[in-house]
Amino acid sequence: MKVTKVGAATAAVIALALTATACGGDSDNDSGDGKGKIVVxxxxxxxxxxxxxxxxxxxxxxxxxxxxxxxxxxxxADQVEFKQAISAERENLIQAGDVKFVVASYSINDKRKEKVDFAGPYLLAHQDLLVRADDNSITKAEDLNNKKLCSVTGSTSAQNVKEKLAPKADLQTLGGYSECLTGLENKAVDAITTDDSILAGFASQKEHQGKFKLAGLNLSDENYGIGLKKGDTELQTKINAALKKMVSSGDWDKAVQANFGPANYKNEPAPQITEGS
Known part of the structure; x- marks a missing residue:
C-alpha cells in the first residue's frame, strides 16, 4: 500500500512538471506562430x-x-513585449535569448557581426549637428572650432569631430542628450552631435519644435539593422521580407514622417536590404 502511494505521488509530480513545462512553452518568447508573446x-x-x-x-x-x-x-500588438536595450547590452540580450530581436538605432558593423547577425538595414542615418534655429554660424564641422560641442559620455561621434574635423572645439560630455538639449537652448553649448535620426527625434518633440535645426552634414554613414541571434537565417529571412513589405506598402514613409517630420529631417530613401542576401 505504501509503495502504491509513493508511486502515485511520483507520477503526480512528473505530471505537474510536464504541465508547467508545456505552459511555459506557450508564454515564452518564440518565433511567430501566433501563440505566446515575442520580446523585442x-x-x-x-x-x-x-x-x-x-x-x-x-x-x-x-x-x-x-x-x-x-x-x-x-x-x-498585445503579444509584443518591449525590453530596454541600452547600447552596451544589445549583444548580450540577443545572445542570452532575452529578446528575439533588437531594433534600437543599432548600426551594422563588422565588430558587432562577430557576435550577432542583422536583418536590414531599414534606415540610413548620418552623424550630424543640431544647432539653435536662429544660429547661422555653424554650417560645417570646422565651424565648431572655438565653440562648445555637446555629446553624451563615451560618445565616439563627438571624439571623431574633435580629433578629425574641429580640434579646437570645446567638447563637453554630459549624461544624456536631454541635458545637452537644455544646454543648447540656454546657449551654454553651441551644438550637439550624434546620428541625425536621434537629433531629429529630439527636435520633433512638441516642446522643442521650431527651436532647433539640423545642420545637414553627412559626417558618417550609419546603417541601422535589426539584431538577431547568430545563425538564425530563418528569422533573418522573415524580417527582411517584412521590411521590404513595410517599404513597398508606404508604411515606412508614414513612420518616417510621423516621427521625424516636425524637425524637417531630410531622410535618405529606404536602403536596400544587404544582410543575409
Whole structure:
C-alpha cells in the first residue's frame, strides 16, 4: 500500500512538471506562430526612435518598425513585449535569448557581426549637428572650432569631430542628450552631435519644435539593422521580407514622417536590404 502511494505521488509530480513545462512553452518568447508573446529590444530614452512615455506606452520609428515586423511574424500588438536595450547590452540580450530581436538605432558593423547577425538595414542615418534655429554660424564641422560641442559620455561621434574635423572645439560630455538639449537652448553649448535620426527625434518633440535645426552634414554613414541571434537565417529571412513589405506598402514613409517630420529631417530613401542576401 505504501509503495502504491509513493508511486502515485511520483507520477503526480512528473505530471505537474510536464504541465508547467508545456505552459511555459506557450508564454515564452518564440518565433511567430501566433501563440505566446515575442520580446523585442528597443531604446526607452530616445524620442522619435524609441521612447517609453510617462503612461507606459512606446513611441518612435524603431517602435513602429518593431511592431510591423512582429505583425508580419504572426503576433498581434498585445503579444509584443518591449525590453530596454541600452547600447552596451544589445549583444548580450540577443545572445542570452532575452529578446528575439533588437531594433534600437543599432548600426551594422563588422565588430558587432562577430557576435550577432542583422536583418536590414531599414534606415540610413548620418552623424550630424543640431544647432539653435536662429544660429547661422555653424554650417560645417570646422565651424565648431572655438565653440562648445555637446555629446553624451563615451560618445565616439563627438571624439571623431574633435580629433578629425574641429580640434579646437570645446567638447563637453554630459549624461544624456536631454541635458545637452537644455544646454543648447540656454546657449551654454553651441551644438550637439550624434546620428541625425536621434537629433531629429529630439527636435520633433512638441516642446522643442521650431527651436532647433539640423545642420545637414553627412559626417558618417550609419546603417541601422535589426539584431538577431547568430545563425538564425530563418528569422533573418522573415524580417527582411517584412521590411521590404513595410517599404513597398508606404508604411515606412508614414513612420518616417510621423516621427521625424516636425524637425524637417531630410531622410535618405529606404536602403536596400544587404544582410543575409
Amino acid at each position: 529590444g528597443i531604446k526607452f530614452d530616445q524620442p522619435g526612435i524609441g521612447l517609453k512615455t510617462s503612461d507606459g506606452t512606446f513611441t518612435g520609428f524603431d517602435v513602429d518598425v518593431a511592431k510591423y515586423v512582429a505583425k508580419e511574424l504572426g503576433y498581434d
